[in-house]
Amino acid sequence: MSASLEKGIHALKEVIDAPIASYFESCVHCGLCAEACLFYTETGDPKYTPIHKLEPLRRVYEQEYTLLGRLKKVVGLSKLVTDAELDQWQELVYDSCTMCGRCSLVCPVGNDIVYMVRKFREGMAVSGHVPDGIRSATKRTVELGGPMGLKWPAVANVLKHVQENTGLTVPVDQEGAEYLVLLSSMEIVNYPEYIEAIAKIFHKAGISFTLASDAYEATNAGIQIGSSDLAKVIVSRIVDAAEKLKVKNVLSPECGHAYMAIRWEGPNLVGRPFGFKVVHVLELLDELRQKGVLKMKDKLKDPLILHDPCQIVRRGGVLQAPEPLIQQVAENYIPIADKQKLNWCCGGGGGASAIHTEEAEALRAKAFRIKKRQIEEAGVDTMVTFCANCRITIEEGFDHYEMNTKLLGLTELLAEHLEA
Amino acid sequence: MNELQFLTWTRGPGLDIAVGIFLLGVLWRLIEIYTLGRKKDLAAPRHTAGASGLHTVFRRSLPPPGMLKRSPVSYIGGYIFHIGLAIIVFLGAPHILLIKNLVGLSWPALPSQFIGLAAVVTMAAMVVMLADRINKPVKRFLSTFEDWFTWAVTFLPVLTGWMATQHLLLPYTQMLALHILSAEILLVVLPFSKLFHGFTLFGSRWYNGRVNGHKGVPV
């Protein structure tokens, strides 16, 4: 009840730094970033040009941190940022930006546009211009522990089923384990197979692991909404648990933003380097594959393509692991043109999938056409990915376009074909 | 003021003022921009070959896969006019002489006919780029007064230089003076407009390459 424009501007003044200054000064309005953004390519609407989504931030930079801008502001020549304007920009900054970072990859002058969107959201959040869906997800994560409002007893219940299904024990709160395993609510609710897969693989490899009853949720809506303070609250739970349990590694689930939150933003949020390593599940799996532990009993025959989740691959740096792993389990993996760091976003990242307004959903459906095209061009009926949020968005896209394409999670696929 | 006085002014006090404002602006702007500072990244880095600020400074000079096809005019037109400008500015005999007089460095020049040809090609590319900016919805949408203004400020020195050497429209003396004046306007405008990207693009590419290189992503 205390969000205000002043707070928003104040936040922007805090986050504007040399890279942002350099980026804004370098932009020549060439419009190439639009060509890298699925919200522009699929709608053709110029307002979705990535750099345009940052116009209010640019003006705050100019007015606060350049001499000419300051002078212009003093003599009243500059257009100040208003609440109405930020309200108008909310759609551009949240609904139509998944922070996929593809624009940052193509800008000829080298502007890291997604870097700026992340910072801009700090100001949007505290000025109250955030979509309800993301706001409530953030609230639930901070107040209840996860974006879906899932509490530990419910998780424990799922774990019980996992143990029954697999006949394997899933340790909880065990000190000194090698890996602290994190989950995302979506996996707990929608894809419990993932937990079974993890249990199987750890047992197979003979590596000790544990879950933590006070830090099982890896996703971080604070990052999506753009509030570092709230993101810190959320990520601190994991850091505290990992340190309390004295684990060597923290295992990030497939979920893309979870990985971004704990691996790359985490240390910067809490303000110190971690004493433990943060490992993405695919990195662990690839390591096991190289050690020869990850042997398959058989392989999937269906021709399939891979959807590389933005936050794990392009933005997270897990570049090399996915392809060898899919080749380990699939006979007919077809590499597509825009793969790996060049892949197109599912359209639901960066919190977008939590926005359930009619316009946002229609826009996501439109943007999904690029994935549909990729699948059709490859001529396959199966797509594999490794991010719970991508999976939800893609399933929604399949439903919308009534596609019969099968969508598989990479970790589960590996577990399913794992040698007994 | 007669034309020789005008020419002498542009070669003397005019150049002095323009170079002065240019240097003043460049230093002020660079310091203003790059001393804003940034936070140290506390996350443990991931090392990947080819992922660094320096790599990106060079890599971004080439279009990323697929982009050339999506926006051929921007890339091809952009290459032609940037390379054309570089050839004219750095390989035209009178320009080399100017640089030699200002900083003492000199190197062989290209024949004047070749420079004339480069000027024509450069101007053609710039006109195509302007047409593209008018025609393409995204570019038109993004364009502000500054975009049109800086286009003109960049185009005029090429045009007047070419017209002077080809003896078009005005006597050589006047055209040469106009050419030098237009180049001086370019110098004055550069640090305070988007033309400053000629300096900051290296910083921008470096930051982008470094931030993502920290995560092991060669961008």
Add this chain to the structure above:
Amino acid sequence: MQGPLIDTLARRGVTRRTFLKYCATLASMMALPPTAGRAMAEAMSAARRPSVIWLPFQECTGCTESITRSHSPTIEGMIFDMISLDYQETLMAAAGHQAEEALHTAMKDNAGKYLLIVDGSIPLGQDGAYSCIGGRSNVDILKEAAQGAAAVIAVGSCASFGGIPKANPNPTGAVSVSDLVKDKPIVNIPGCPPIPVVMTGVLAHYLTFGSLPELDDKGRPKSFYGDTIHDRCYRRPFYDQGKFAKTFDDEGARQGWCLFELGCKGPVTHNACATVKWNGGTSWPVESGHGCLGCSEPDFWDGGSFYKALSAPADPLKFAAVAAVVGAGAGVAVSVANRVKKSAAKATHETTTLADLEK
């Protein structure tokens, strides 16, 4: 010395054919039709010689030397036979009061008909006291003489444009003839010194056609000043090929390459040196291995070093270092202000709570 010109010439041993030949060449130089040569010869040989008054002001006598001492005195010197030179301080035998009397007699007898030739600029400083003749300032003499003149011919860069006396800082306040005389036709024949044949050409045109030749926007006869030195220079192809002499004794200089880099002002100088040449067509500055100084252009003396190429700065940069320091200072000042602002923003940071997400 009365009677037709041809008789005067004959007495000097100049034959009719020599004169015809000279007129044909003169007409050709002035871009007149070939038949004009004969018309000129006939008109001039029969013409009544006009009275000419030649006033020297702030000058070095170089212009007079150029015309009277040219290589073939019988030919260029003919101009003194074409005219009745009633006053010319340097050449006349009379001096003092006699000379002044001659001047006034000529002005009175030929009022409205005489040609006034001026060489040298006119100083205006200290009420014109910098240059006086017979106790009268140049500016007074010029104004009086111009009143009764049919036309004024400004010979040399000083009379045409102010020349060297007008160069920075112009201590005498020198000005050109056209700065003072506004109501008479003026022909400028700039050059330091001017090419003698231009003067002959103008007089021949006046005698033949009774009018002045076609002039450009600076009052110069178009037929002689229409092109630049660079346009007509025999070394021009080297410029186009990018072949330049870098010093006065390098291989390029020996090969006769373009002198642009050695400061040649040919591209911005309008004159006929490249075609008419000097000393009876023997040579001209560029052919002798030295760049054009641009001496026939206004303010050529203030156009920067003669040895600096046109594309090079005329003066060494004075502001650059200061500007760089000021720029760096401004940058640092903004930088400090920015850091103060940013630190203040960080210091007053209020930790965001869930309540801060809503209005």
Add this chain to the structure above:
Amino acid sequence: MSLDAIPIHVVPPGEPGLTGNAPPLLRELLEMVRRLLATGEASAIDLSALPLTPADLDWLRDKLGAGEISVTLQANGESTLNETACPGVWWVMHHNEQGAVTSQFIEVAFVPDLVKAHPQDVEIGSGYLELLVSDL
């Protein structure tokens, strides 16, 4: 030290070739010759006023050829008036005392004016002759 001892020489930067400006002059000459026959009117072409290269001039001279008469005039430098292979068409070159070409014409006339003696000069000549006769 003579001028030749100075090691600077003028190197022609490659003679430009034919410009194509010379052939139309032949048509013009034809018109002029026809006019001379019809009306007796003499005329001339000023070669130095036209954009002709040395190669153009050579071409023209070669086409017109050499005729029977060559007149050399010593008047403040040498002048040559050579009839071409086309009678009535004269190639006229004026040099100054230094030997440089000052102007160059093609004249169409039965006899170039310059060659003819002027009546006033002839009068002087007759006076001189009278003097000679009276001295006999």
